[in-house]
Amino acid sequence: xxxxxxxxxxxxxxxxxxxxxxxxxxxxxxxxxxxxxxxxxxxxxxxxxxxxxxxxxxxxxxxxxxxxxxxxxxxxxxxxxxxxxxxxxxxxxxxxxxxxxxxxxxxxxxx
Amino acid sequence: xxxxxxxxxxxxxxxxxxxxxxxxxxxxxxxxxxxxxxxxxxxxxxxxxxxxxxxxxxxxxxxxxxxxxxxxxxxxxxxxxxxxxxxxxxxxxxxxxxxxxxxxxxxxxxx
Numbered sequence: 001x002x003x004x005x006x007x008x009x010x011x012x013x014x015x016x017x018x019x020x021x022x023x024x025x026x027x028x029x030x031x032x033x034x035x036x037x038x039x040x041x042x043x044x045x046x047x048x049x050x051x052x053x054x055x056x057x058x059x060x061x062x063x064x065x066x067x068x069x070x071x072x073x074x075x076x077x078x079x080x081x082x083x084x085x086x087x088x089x090x091x092x093x094x095x096x097x098x099x100x101x102x103x104x105x106x107x108x109x110x111x
Numbered sequence: 112x113x114x115x116x117x118x119x120x121x122x123x124x125x126x127x128x129x130x131x132x133x134x135x136x137x138x139x140x141x142x143x144x145x146x147x148x149x150x151x152x153x154x155x156x157x158x159x160x161x162x163x164x165x166x167x168x169x170x171x172x173x174x175x176x177x178x179x180x181x182x183x184x185x186x187x188x189x190x191x192x193x194x195x196x197x198x199x200x201x202x203x204x205x206x207x208x209x210x211x212x213x214x215x216x217x218x219x220x221x222x
Contacts, residue, residue, distance in 0.1 A: 004154075033210065043155075043200070043212040058209055090154050098143065098204065102154030 002027045002093050004103035012109045019078040021106050023091030031094035032074040033058075034066065036087040037105075043090070049074055081110045113139045115213035117201060123219045124191055132186040132216045134201030141203035144177055144184045149198045149215065158199075159186075191220045 007022035023032065033048040035058075045058030047066040055066050063085060067075045078085055088107050092100040118133035134144070143162045147155035161168045161177045161184065168175045174187040184203070188195050198215040 040214075042214040045209050045211075048209075092154070097160055099145065099157040099160060100147075100155075100202075100210065101157065105152070105154050107152070 002029060002095050002101040004091055004093050004101050006089075006091055006103040006106050008106050009104060010107050010109075012111065013078075013081050014111055015082060017081050017110075019081050019108065019110075021076040021078075021089055021091075021108070023074045023076070023103055025072050025093045025101075027093070027095070028071060029093050029095055030071070032068070033092040033094070033100065034064075034074070034076045035090045035092065036060070037090055038087050046076065081108075083110050086110045113137070113211055115201065115203060115211060117199075117213045117216045119216055120214070121217045121219065123221060126191060126193060126220055126222050128191055130188040130191045130195070130218055130220070132199050132201075132218065134184040134186065134203070134213055136182050136203045136213075139203070139205060139208070140179070142205045144175075144201060144203045146173075146175060146184075146186050147200045147202065147212070149200060151198075155200055155212075188218075191218075193220045193222050196220050 003026040005024050034046045035043045037043050049055045049068040065077045090105045091103040114137045116135045124130050145160045146158045149155040159175050161175045172189045176185045196219050198217045200215045201213040
């Protein structure tokens with residue numbers, strides 16, 4: 001199985017701050033994903049990447065950007081955090097048979 | 112647009128009984144469907160994948176069925192235990208499309 005780690009479990013930021021969330025996998029898989037999860041709205045795809053320096057918008061990319069400089073690392077960037085970006089952020093890596101391996105999640109609070 | 116529904120937001124059953132969770136989808140034809148388990152504050156964990164040409168799949172106490180005519184998957188946990196209490200997510204998927212997850216059903220197995 002793929003091990004996926006995320007840089008922080010909990011994060012508190014102020015409105016307007018730049019926020020970096022980092023995700024690292026311990027294998028060599030190409031496809032990596034960022035989701036946010038909110039009560040009543042479920043998991044929603046923000047961005048994904050299928051290779052180094054490649055990125056694709058998901059369903060809700062507004063207010064976010066991503067970076068994939070190395071294959072094992074996929075970063076989500078909030079350029080100017082806003083309170084409506086308070087959420088649980090989950091990174092996932094696509095392994096064999098299309099399965100997704102998720103990280104533990106980062107619970108972000110924007111004040 | 113694509114829509115995924117899971118039978119109920121919450122399901123309570125008695126220990127030892129069989130839990131049956133439903134996933135219905137509309138407006139697309141998935142090539143396969145996955146089920147994930149999510150514990151509070153954690154990322155989802157992959158359980159089972161069933162392809163469109165498979166009617167049924169089993170793994171230990173878990174059984175999944177996939178009816179492409181009804182556009183429905185059923186997820187069964189036999190001899191349920193309190194440790195099975197979690198939220199279960201379904202994810203019908205077709206190649207070349209973004210991953211979409213259902214809203215989840217929160218299962219509580221009562222001792």
